[in-house]
Amino acid sequence: FLQRLGMEKAPPIVTSAVLLDARRHLGKGRALTAGETISARDIEAMVATQGLGWRGILPGDVLYVYTGWGDSWRDPDTEKVYYTKAPGLSYDAARYLAEKRVVAVGLDTPFVDPVNEGQLQGKAGPPAGTPPATPFAVHHHLLSGLGKPPMWPIDPERLQEVWMAMKMSKSKPDTAGAPPAPATPRPAGPASAPAGIEKPEMTEADRDVADATRTLDTNPADVAALEQRARAYTRQGKHALAVADYTKAVEAKPDDAALHFARALSLQHLRQFEEAVKAYDEALRIAPRHIAAYNGRGNANRMLKRHEAALRDFEEVLRLNPKYVAALYNRGLVYRDMNRAEDAIRDWTSAIAMDKEYAGAYVQRALLHEKGGARDKAIADFRAALAAPPKYESGQWAHRIARERLAALGAAQP
Known part of the structure; x- marks a missing residue:
């Protein structure tokens, strides 16, 4: 492996580096302990707390994280502590940093993964959240999966109160297959925006x-x-x-329907529909007349292709509030998915009667008209959608689709 991906294959690096002080902000001044993880949320919080919110973590950055574990390093290693266990990055942090397109990651530890006491000896498993059968998943994800080498370690005393630095790495090892080696960042100043760069509000x-x-x-x-x-x-x-954060909040306050509902919405944004349904269930257990929770659960059930369950949810919304226009629109989507075009058109027509500026309903109805060969009706609905403001979540989508379909049909746009 190292014969193919040794450090002699790595290009020179001259780039910006960010140092996050996990010892201060997560450990409250103490070194992080073996197996303790630094999550994506922790990274975001440290960036904000250290005054780096104006830039965040940018593509091309090197990220260093100071955990305090380096204090246990000894040479010779008579205490057998430093190299036997360590804190490290959680797997979600590795994915987060990959999405940010950093070029390298370094900690003051012998690993980038968290390692529990006894894990290397087979007496303990990896920390919670580690993917199955991949005990060093972070290292694997950063190195072989994405070509982003870990770097060891830094001396945080040289960078006290300096959270931005310049990382320089230009020499190459003489031996093929060499692993990453320690590298020292050069301090580049405090966390404030550099001269010539306007710091965003x-x-x-x-x-x-x-x-x-x-x-x-x-x-x-x-x-x-x-x-x-x-x-x-x-x-x-x-x-x-x-x-x-919502998960921690509902653990502390399990009978708060609003928290369960908000958590369900966030899960839905992540397309975790099964978990979203469970969260909506909790909200409705506490507040059985929570109309928005029925509507949200109906949407999640539709995405799970549980059409009958979705219909029951939207029908309950309309029983509780017959003028809840979004439920008509959403029920129309279920009917469309079930190939019940007439029922879908009826619901979208009712939604438009209730709100004549519902662009999404016009477009959904137009698409079914077009599919059924009713070209003139489709064109009229697409034009009506463009004449309406792009409100509701479907508004921007509706305007885009209306423009595309009118062009495809050779019809003039309003």
Whole structure:
């Protein structure tokens, strides 16, 4: 393996580096312990707390994480501690960093994976969250899967209070198949925006994440702070982080229907429909007349192709509130999926009668008209969709499809 992917194959690296202080922000001043994991959510929180929210982690960065584990290093290794176990990155953190397209990752540990006490000796399994049969999944994901080499380790004392640096790596080993070796970043200044680069203003969601994270640093079970941060993550489109916070919140406050409902919505954004249905079930157990939960569960059931269950959910919504227009639209989608075109058109026609600016309903009806050969009706509906504002979640999609189909039909656009 190393004969093919040794460090002599690695290109020179001159790039920006980010140092995150997990010892300070996660360990509260203590070194992280063996098997302790640093998650994607932890990385996001440290970025915000260290004043790096204006840039985040960018493509091409090298990421260093200081855990404090390096304090146990000895030469000679008489205590048999440093190389036998360690904290490390969770698997979701590895995937997160791959999505960010970092070029290298380094910790002050002998591994990038978390290793439990006794794991190397076969006396213990890997930490929770490790993919089955892949005990060093993070190393595998970063190195062989994505070609992003781990780097060992750094001296954090040389970078105190400097969270950005320049990483330089230009020499190549003489021996083929050499593993990654220690490399020292050059401090490049504090976390503030460099001269000539305008520092973007923090959004309200950024501020909410930072404020909630500070609260949770001192009280990790603060439900209000967990909910605040989860809502902010949702506004940022970071639904996996939102689910993690909502999960902690419902564990602390299991009889809060609103928390279960919000968690279900985030799960749905992640297309985890089975788990979303379970979360909607909990919300409805607590609040049996929660109309939005029935509607959400109906959508999740539709995605799971449980058509009859979805129809029951939307019918319950309309029983509780006959003017809930989204339920008519959504029930029409179920009928369409069941090849019940007349029923689908009837529901979308009812939705349009209730809201004449429902662009999504016009487009769905138009698509069925077009499929059935009713060209003139389809064109009229596509034009009506474009004349309506793009409201509701389907609005932007409806405008795009209407323009595309009118062009395909050779019809003028309004």
